[in-house]
Amino acid sequence: MAQTHPLNQEISLSVIKTACSNCNLRELCLPFGLSLEELERLDDLVSTRRRIKRGDHLYRAGEVFDAIYAIRSGFFKTDVLLEDGRDQVTGFQMAGELLGLDGISTEHHTCNAIALEDSEICAIPFSRLEVLSREIHTLQHHFHKVMSREIVRDHGVMMLLGTMRAEERLAAFLLNLSQRFTARGFSHAEFYLRMTREEIGSYLGLKLETVSRAFSRFQEEGHIAVQQKHIRILNVNGLKALMNHRA
Amino acid sequence: MAQTHPLNQEISLSVIKTACSNCNLRELCLPFGLSLEELERLDDLVSTRRRIKRGDHLYRAGEVFDAIYAIRSGFFKTDVLLEDGRDQVTGFQMAGELLGLDGISTEHHTCNAIALEDSEICAIPFSRLEVLSREIHTLQHHFHKVMSREIVRDHGVMMLLGTMRAEERLAAFLLNLSQRFTARGFSHAEFYLRMTREEIGSYLGLKLETVSRAFSRFQEEGHIAVQQKHIRILNVNGLKALMNHRA
DNA sequence: TTTTATGGTTGACTTGGATCAAGCGAACGC
DNA sequence: GCGTTCGCTTGATCCAAGTCAACCATAAAA
Known part of the structure; x- marks a missing residue:
């Protein structure tokens, strides 16, 4: 039900409902600030939607990276494992937030993303996002802001842990x-x-x-x-x- | 001894010498992977080079963000201040690394960048970087990787501080x-x-x-x-x- | 219904790192 | 050259959080 092939997009109502253009998270999520026409182009890109059951991994450290993920509903944690078994939760993510940005760097995920409740995500193929963001300036800029915001958030966590x-x-x-x-x-x-x-x-x-x-x-x-x-x-x-x- | 003093750059030579295309850091820094022709376009963009004396700020938290900075030589720290006086050093940066990525998010810098030795930086106007990275795919992708790498680095620091x-x-x-x-x-x-x-x-x-x-x-x-x-x-x-x- | 498992609370004690304090050495200004 | 400053080292003591352990609550399984 979550997986919808782009071909059926005209047909089923449920598909329309899960499009970015109709998503009630669009002001929090990647589509922020886009025009209607631009939104529709983003819709084409966000083809895969997927349910992740509580406890399941969205991705694991080491896996090849090829998409970032927007949380439609639910709740996730990300964590990093050390060889000796220690692990550090690096964040908790909720609806409208993006997962997987860490994977761009090496083209492999560097942490695990695990659903803490039954969740739904939208997969955004990264290379296609790069293509589209060359054409839609607002999208490009907003994406940069989102990455930067993650860096700022991380600094906040460092402050918290350090002081x-x-x-x-x-x-x-x-x-x-x-x-x-x-x-x-x-x-x-x-x-x-x-x-x-x-x-x-x-x-x-x-x-x-x-x-x-x-x-x-x-x-x-x-x-x-x-x-x-x-x-x-x-x-x-x-x-x-x-x-x-x-x- | 690591310090290379950039003291005498002869006037005529200096322009050529400080271009990205001739910079010996180009394989570490933003220009990574660019062709010669692309490098020259990046050179146009990186117009301002500046010396920062030991102890001086490159930028301060709260200032308006409009450029990111590549370190040509020297050494920096970034830190975040809390109202009550506590501060957290969020990183140490050396030649070839970028400073200021945290500012994209809110269009204001969120931390202080301070030179720990006499240093030289290249200012890269951010909006022009966005324009150019729409045209040069390699640049776009590499910039994304650099931001992502920063996120991964931050996760490493969290691990360190947390466990x-x-x-x-x-x-x-x-x-x-x-x-x-x-x-x-x-x-x-x-x-x-x-x-x-x-x-x-x-x-x-x-x-x-x-x-x-x-x-x-x-x-x-x-x-x-x-x-x-x-x-x-x-x-x-x-x-x-x-x-x-x-x- | 009872059983089991998982997660949460609380207490007693231990300890790693903070705090307080004294002294040292290198660099700099006079 | 000499005193001052700043950063570093080292010691003695203290305390916040970790560890170990017992027990409780809730939810799922039997």
Whole structure:
């Protein structure tokens, strides 16, 4: 159902529904800023849509790179494995975000992308994207911005890992999630975590016990209400205050 | 000794000498893979070359972005400041590497770039680079690779900050520097650090005392010889072994 | 329904790296 | 030449987070 061959595009309504031009994520995703006519050209390019079940890989480190992926729905993590078994979660991605940019560099993926819930993605063949972005300046520029934004995000994570203490890291993490959910029209104050404490810990450079303790502490202090994966933010400013609370 | 002082570039020769087509870094830098004719078109674009004195900023966080910079000679650091005074060094850049990619995202620089020794840069107006890369496919693709490489590098730093202990981080850092010096034709085993212990610490998420102690330890164990900023690597495999030495 | 597995919480203790503090050496300005 | 500054080293102590361990909660399987 997700896979739709470009040939049927006139026929089925479902196909039209999953076209970029009709996608409600188009203002967050790659199509940002494109005209209607340009959008349709992008539609041609985004031919493959695919479902990824919770726990399955979208791609693995080492695989040949030939497409980047836009998340239509669902939630992913990316991680990097060291030979000795250590791994680092490098990011959590949600609807409208792009996966696979790391693969351009060596033409092989350098990390694993794993669905944390049943998800749907759009595959964008990279060489065709390069062709199209030579013709559509807005697309070219926006793509550059997206890559750059990823670099800026990574710098933020470095700052977090390099200078913040455990509770600051977790506060920053929750505020970041909240802000991204808001941008997608969800509640900024109430959401379900898609990842385990261990995955959060890996992302934040902490052990799962430390993450768990920090959650409990935030709850005691009235900043949030936690019940397993269900989070309610009760005091955004409290969390923000935690972040700048000395080096 | 790695420093090549660009002090006397005779006027007439200097123009030719500083063109991409004659730059000895062209295989490391943006021009990688371009034909001679394409190189000349890139030369037109890279009009501004500038000297930056040790300690001076190439750009500051918040400034309007309109160009990326290729390092012709010298050494830089980039860092991000938090309001409360904490800062994180996000990278050290040497000849042939690009600076400023983070600015594309918001059209403002998001970090500071500071010369750690007297340096020379080539400014590449970004909008003109976008125009040219629509025409020269090789340039377009290579630029994408460079951005992607930066993302991959950042993931490596996350891994380092998230999962490694102090001595592993420093070993990884030294091996990385060594490898990059090698790629530029310098000794892989002997070099001068351009940055202070504090800057290394900031980059590695450690305090300067910890960096200093780790250096001393490496010396005691015969992996390296340190005298202030002068480093000699005596046992590369020893350093490599330190890195995979358990989580 | 009970059983099992997986993920989360909490406590006791240990430890790597931070902090505080003193002193040293090289480079620079006077 | 000499004093000042800045960066580096080293030691003593402390503490945030890691480790180890027990137990609890939820959901899926039997």
